[in-house]
Amino acid sequence: MVIAEAIGIAIVIALIIAFIGTSALRSELKSVSTATEANVYIKQGSFKLSNEQDIYVCKKVEKTERPKQQSQQ
Amino acid sequence: MALQEYRCPCCGGSIEFNSTVGKMKCPFCDTEFEMDALKELDQALENEEPESMKWEGYEGQSWGGEDMNGMASYHCKSCGAEIVTAETTGASSCPFCGNPIVMMQNFAGQLKPDFIIPFKLDKNAAKEALSKHFQGKKLLPSAFSSENHIDEVNGVYVPFWLFNSGADADMRYKATKVRRWSDNDYNYKETKYYTIVRSGSLTFENIPVDASKKMDDDLMDSLEPFKFEEQKEFITAYLSGYLADKYDVSADESVERANLRIKNSTAQQFLSTVKGYDSVQTENSNIRLRDGSYKYVLLPMWILNTNWNGQKFVFGMNGQTGKFVGNLPMDKGKYWKYFFIYFFISFVIAFIGAYLLLMD
Numbered sequence: 001m002v003i004a005e006a007i008g009i010a011i012v013i014a015l016i017i018a019f020i021g022t023s024a025l026r027s028e029l030k031s032v033s034t035a036t037e038a039n040v041y042i043k044q045g046s047f048k049l050s051n052e053q054d055i056y057v058c059k060k061v062e063k064t065e066r067p068k069q070q071s072q073q
Numbered sequence: 074m075a076l077q078e079y080r081c082p083c084c085g086g087s088i089e090f091n092s093t094v095g096k097m098k099c100p101f102c103d104t105e106f107e108m109d110a111l112k113e114l115d116q117a118l119e120n121e122e123p124e125s126m127k128w129e130g131y132e133g134q135s136w137g138g139e140d141m142n143g144m145a146s147y148h149c150k151s152c153g154a155e156i157v158t159a160e161t162t163g164a165s166s167c168p169f170c171g172n173p174i175v176m177m178q179n180f181a182g183q184l185k186p187d188f189i190i191p192f193k194l195d196k197n198a199a200k201e202a203l204s205k206h207f208q209g210k211k212l213l214p215s216a217f218s219s220e221n222h223i224d225e226v227n228g229v230y231v232p233f234w235l236f237n238s239g240a241d242a243d244m245r246y247k248a249t250k251v252r253r254w255s256d257n258d259y260n261y262k263e264t265k266y267y268t269i270v271r272s273g274s275l276t277f278e279n280i281p282v283d284a285s286k287k288m289d290d291d292l293m294d295s296l297e298p299f300k301f302e303e304q305k306e307f308i309t310a311y312l313s314g315y316l317a318d319k320y321d322v323s324a325d326e327s328v329e330r331a332n333l334r335i336k337n338s339t340a341q342q343f344l345s346t347v348k349g350y351d352s353v354q355t356e357n358s359n360i361r362l363r364d365g366s367y368k369y370v371l372l373p374m375w376i377l378n379t380n381w382n383g384q385k386f387v388f389g390m391n392g393q394t395g396k397f398v399g400n401l402p403m404d405k406g407k408y409w410k411y412f413f414i415y416f417f418i419s420f421v422i423a424f425i426g427a428y429l430l431l432m433d
Contacts, residue, residue: 014419014423017415017416018412021412029213029403033295034290035297036334036337038280038337039341041279042275042338042342047275048273048275049271049273050272054267055113057114058266062261062262
């Protein structure tokens with residue numbers, strides 16, 4: 001029973017690792033992608049903040065009852 | 074006068090003034106709000122301006138009679154590409170589709186490029202880079218790299234629009250800080266809600282957008298960046314020995330791609346200044362461009378075409394920096410071989426680990 005359970009767990013883990021490993025190898029073949037940002041084209045030192053406010057609005061407290069431990073008689 | 078409606082950050086319900094407590098209060102979740110915080114929020118909302126992504130017009134330079142001397146234009150019957158080069162440079166095949174039938178035609182004037190980045194790397198460098206590109210790729214079919222059937226390597230000046238612009242932005246975020254604690258009877262979770270306001274500006278220089286329909290946009294994006302400080306004023310002598318594509322995507326058509334990149338980077342820059350919170354969500358983003366301008370440039374690319382198993386593969390090398398890109402095919406047999414190797418090794422290790430744990 002323990003062996004069957006261990007085999008089941010090992011299969012799931014091995015499938016996940018094999019998939020991640022081969023996905024990494026597949027990604028080596030892709031070097032072309034769309035550029036969606038322009039961070040390298042920001043002029044050095046040009047980024048300036050003129051207004052910086054962190055406004056506290058409200059708070060909410062939720063409480064949940066802790067499960068009680070049964071006292072031993 | 075428009076009435077300002079306030080929404081509770083905790084539950085999303087409309088909040089109203091409660092005269093009993095003298096505060097704004099949410100009738101749905103009973104959260105109370107400090108009037109000072111709402112005043113600050115009002116002020117921040119008033120300062121927000123509408124988004125605007127407009128660019129100034131561009132007149133460009135036209136070709137003079139002298140510029141056109143010694144220039145030749147070729148037309149590919151297969152893909153429709155129009156290629157410009159010096160008369161002394163023979164174009165034997167189309168750099169975009171590889172078709173050998175290239176017809177010479179009269180050079181027809183179009184906008185003259187404002188600048189050019191000359192080639193710094195030669196054809197041999199491109200071939201070496203291709204060999205390096207194949208190295209270390211475990212799933213690459215052996216036949217693809219051994220039967221290296223790259224027929225022709227072309228040095229092409231690809232037309233680009235370069236966009237320069239300042240960007241002003243007003244950003245608003247909703248952020249939370251969460252604190253948890255317990256006593257003997259209860260677990261507590263306190264969530265503090267904040268409105269974060271950021272305004273400011275930044276400047277973008279030389280955002281390139283490929284102006285050729287024949288060149289794959291993603292391939293061109295992947296060959297960035299270029300060192301624009303090395304750009305030179307355009308003279309036709311730079312074309313000698315190379316081909317040059319004419320632009321067939323106007324600046325107006327390209328501007329959307331530049332705008333998207335500016336918006337994303339501006340948003341990233343401002344978001345990076347919001348620190349110390351457990352969650353941050355963008356509530357409002359207003360980005361306005363100012364002093365927008367663009368110019369027309371030619372950028373150097375080595376283009377390598379090949380066909381393999383009926384599929385076309387295009388590789389490119391940045392002719393200035395040597396950056397090499399191009400997607401490669403995958404050997405399915407090798408994929409499954411590695412899949413089973415990884416599976417077998419991890420299965421053995423995981424089985425031993427799981428067995429020992431379950432036996433405890």
